[in-house]
Amino acid sequence: MLLNELLTEFQKSSSKSEVELDLIRRAFIFSQKAHQGQKRKSGESYFNHPYETAFKTAQWRLDSLTIAAALLHDVVEDVGIDLEEIRKEFGEEIAFLVDGVTKLGRLKYRGIETQAENLRKMVLALSKDLRVVLIKLADRLHNMKTLFAIPPQKQKRVALETSEIYAPLAYRLGMQELAGELEDLAFPYLHPGEYRWLLQNIKERYEERQNYLEKVKPIIEKALEEQGIEPIKIDFRAKRYSSLYKKLLRYDMNLEQIYDLVALRIIVKTIEECYAALGIIHQLWPPLPGRIKDYISLPKPNGYRSLHTTVFCLDNKPIEFQIRTLEMHEQAENGIAAQWAYEQKKGTKEYLEEKPIFANKKELLWVQQLRNWQKDFFDSGEFLQSLKIDFFKDRIFAITPKGEVIDLPAGATPVDFAYGIHSEVGNQCIGARVNSRIVPLDYQLQSGDIVEILIQKSKKPSQSWLKFVKTGYAKKKIKSALRQSPMLVRKGNFQTEFKITVADRIGILKDITAVISRSHINIIKVSVPETGHFPNLRIRCDLNDKKKIEKLILKLKKIKGVKEINYKIV
Numbered sequence: 207m208l209l210n211e212l213l214t215e216f217q218k219s220s221s222k223s224e225v226e227l228d229l230i231r232r233a234f235i236f237s238q239k240a241h242q243g244q245k246r247k248s249g250e251s252y253f254n255h256p257y258e259t260a261f262k263t264a265q266w267r268l269d270s271l272t273i274a275a276a277l278l279h280d281v282v283e284d285v286g287i288d289l290e291e292i293r294k295e296f297g298e299e300i301a302f303l304v305d306g307v308t309k310l311g312r313l314k315y316r317g318i319e320t321q322a323e324n325l326r327k328m329v330l331a332l333s334k335d336l337r338v339v340l341i342k343l344a345d346r347l348h349n350m351k352t353l354f355a356i357p358p359q360k361q362k363r364v365a366l367e368t369s370e371i372y373a374p375l376a377y378r379l380g381m382q383e384l385a386g387e388l389e390d391l392a393f394p395y396l397h398p399g400e401y402r403w404l405l406q407n408i409k410e411r412y413e414e415r416q417n418y419l420e421k422v423k424p425i426i427e428k429a430l431e432e433q434g435i436e437p438i439k440i441d442f443r444a445k446r447y448s449s450l451y452k453k454l455l456r457y458d459m460n461l462e463q464i465y466d467l468v469a470l471r472i473i474v475k476t477i478e479e480c481y482a483a484l485g486i487i488h489q490l491w492p493p494l495p496g497r498i499k500d501y502i503s504l505p506k507p508n509g510y511r512s513l514h515t516t517v518f519c520l521d522n523k524p525i526e527f528q529i530r531t532l533e534m535h536e537q538a539e540n541g542i543a544a545q546w547a548y549e550q551k552k553g554t555k556e557y558l559e560e561k562p563i564f565a566n567k568k569e570l571l572w573v574q575q576l577r578n579w580q581k582d583f584f585d586s587g588e589f590l591q592s593l594k595i596d597f598f599k600d601r602i603f604a605i606t607p608k609g610e611v612i613d614l615p616a617g618a619t620p621v622d623f624a625y626g627i628h629s630e631v632g633n634q635c636i637g638a639r640v641n642s643r644i645v646p647l648d649y650q651l652q653s654g655d656i657v658e659i660l661i662q663k664s665k666k667p668s669q670s671w672l673k674f675v676k677t678g679y680a681k682k683k684i685k686s687a688l689r690q691s692p693m694l695v696r697k698g699n700f701q702t703e704f705k706i707t708v709a710d711r712i713g714i715l716k717d718i719t720a721v722i723s724r725s726h727i728n729i730i731k732v733s734v735p736e737t738g739h740f741p742n743l744r745i746r747c748d749l750n751d752k753k754k755i756e757k758l759i760l761k762l763k764k765i766k767g768v769k770e771i772n773y774k775i776v
C-alpha cells in the first residue's frame with residue numbers, strides 16, 4: 207500500500223526502469239524490517255519517518271538512488287546496522303549517501319550566532335553531494351512536523367537549528383517553498399508569544415482578504431481571456447506567519463502596511479504572457495509606484511523569477527499580484543531539486559541506466575546553475591570561490607566540544623585549531639583529543655571532527671610546530687611567541703622524557719598534565735605514538751632532578767588509568 211504510493215509518486219513525471227523500481231522496493235523492505243517494532247516519540251511506527259522522508263524526495267523528482275538512500279537514512283544511526291551491510295546490499299553510492307546523512311545528523315547547532323554561517327558551510331562540506339543535503343532537508347521537514355512529541359528543551363534546539371541552518375540552506379538552494387515551510391514550523395517553538403498574537407490578529411484578516419480576492423478573481427480571468435490569455439492557474443498565496451512576522455517588525459507591527467498578506471498568483475504559459483498579464487492588470491487598476499518588481503529579467507540571487515506588482519484594486523485596496531510561468535513556479539517551489547529533475551529528463555538514457563550516477567559528472571550543470579543562483583552566498587565573504595559541492599574541499603570545519611565551528615584549511619592540525627580558537631590557547635597547547643581519542647599534535651583534522659585542546663598555563667609553543675602547522679596565523683603567532691622567549695629554544699640535557707602507558711579514558715591526559723603543572727614543572731612536548739595495546743604518551747618536561755622525577759612519578763601513578771611509567775633524561 208505505502209510502497210505503491212511511493213512508486214506511483216516516483217513514476218509521476220516519467221516512466222522508470224524495472225531496475226529503479228526494484229531498488230526502491232528492496233530499500234523499502236529492508237528499512238521496514240530494520241525499523242520493525244521501533245516507535246517514534248509521537249507513538250507512530252518509526253518506519254513512517256524514513257518513508258515520509260523518501261516520499262518527499264520522490265515529490266522532488268529525485269533519482270531512485272536518492273529515494274532508496276532516504277528510506278535507509280536512519281538504519282545506521284538508529285538501528286545500528288553496519289554501513290558495510292548497506293554497501294553490500296545496495297552498492298557504494300547509496301552507502302555513501304546514507305553515510306553522509308548520518309554524519310550530518312551528528313552536527314548540532316547550539317545557538318552561537320556567528321557560527322551559523324560556518325555551520326551551513328560545514329553541512330555542505332560534509333555532504334560532498336547535494337543529494338545528501340536534500341535527503342537531510344526532507345528528513346528535517348518530517349522531524350519538524352512531529353516536533354511536538356519531543357521534550358521542550360530539545361524542541362527549542364531543533365527549531366533554532368532549523369531556522370538558522372536548514373531553512374537558509376534550503377533558500378539558497380532555491381527551494382523557497384521548503385525554506386518557508388521550515389521557518390513556519392520552527393516559528394511557534396521559537397516565538398510562542400508572537401505566534402499567538404499573530405493567530406489572534408491575522409486569522410480574520412486572512413479570511414477577509416480571501417473573500418475579497420474571490421471577488422477579484424473572475425474580473426481578472428475575464429480580462430485575461432479577452433486578450434487571449436488562458437492562465438494555467440490563478441490562486442491565492444497567504445503570506446507565511448514567520449515571514450509576516452519579520453515584515454511586521456519592519457513596519458511597526460502595522461498590519462495595514464502589509465499589502466501581500468494574501469497575494470493573487472497567476473500562472474501562465476510563457477514569459478510573453480507574464481508581461482502581457484502585467485499590462486492587463488495595470489489597465490484594470492493603477493499600480494502603486496515603486497512596487498513593480500521584475501524578477502524575470504533580474505532574478506533574485508537564489509534564482510527566484512516572477513513579476514510582482516501591487517495595485518489599487520477594488521474599493522481602492524492595495525493588493526499584490528505575482529505572475530510567472532509554470533517552470534518558474536516549479537523552480538520557486540523546488541529550486542535545485544526541480545533543476546535536478548529537469549537535467550535528468552534531458553539525458554534520459556545514460557542518466558537512468560542501472561549504473562550508479564556519480565555526482566561529479568552529473569553535477570556540472572546544476573552546480574553551474576547553483577553558482578548563478580547563489581551569488582549572495584559568495585557576496586558574504588572571500589572564502590567561496592565556486593559552489594561545487596566540493597567547493598569546500600580545501601577547507602575543513604572542526605568543532606569545539608561546546609559546538610563552536612572553526613574553519614581551517616585542509617591538512618590543518620590540532621595546533622592550527624588551537625590558534626583558531628585564540629592565540630593563547632595555541633601558545634599553551636600541549637595535547638589534543640579528536641572525537642574523544644588522544645592524537646598527536648600534527649594529526650590531520652577532518653571536517654566534522656570534535657577537537658578538544660589541552661592546555662598548560664604559561665606553556666610556550668615549540669619550534670617543531672612550524673614544520674606542520676598549515677595556517678599563516680598559527681605560524682606568525684608561534685614565531686612571535688618564540689621570539690619573546692628565547693629561553694625555550696634550549697638544547698641539551700635539561701629535559702626528562704616520560705613514557706606513560708595509559709588506558710584511553712576521557713580526561714586522562716588532562717589529569718596527567720594537571721599533576722605535572724601543579725608540581726610547577728614545565729611541559730615541553732606531549733606526543734602520542736599509538737603502538738601497543740594501550741596508548742603510550744610521551745611527555746617531555748623541563749626537569750633533570752632525580753628526586754623531583756621520582757616524586758612526580760609517584761603522583762602520576764595515583765591517576766586512574768595510568769599503567770606504567772618509564773623515563774629517560776634527554
Ligand code: MN
Nearest residue numbers: 255279280345
Ligand atoms: Mn531521520
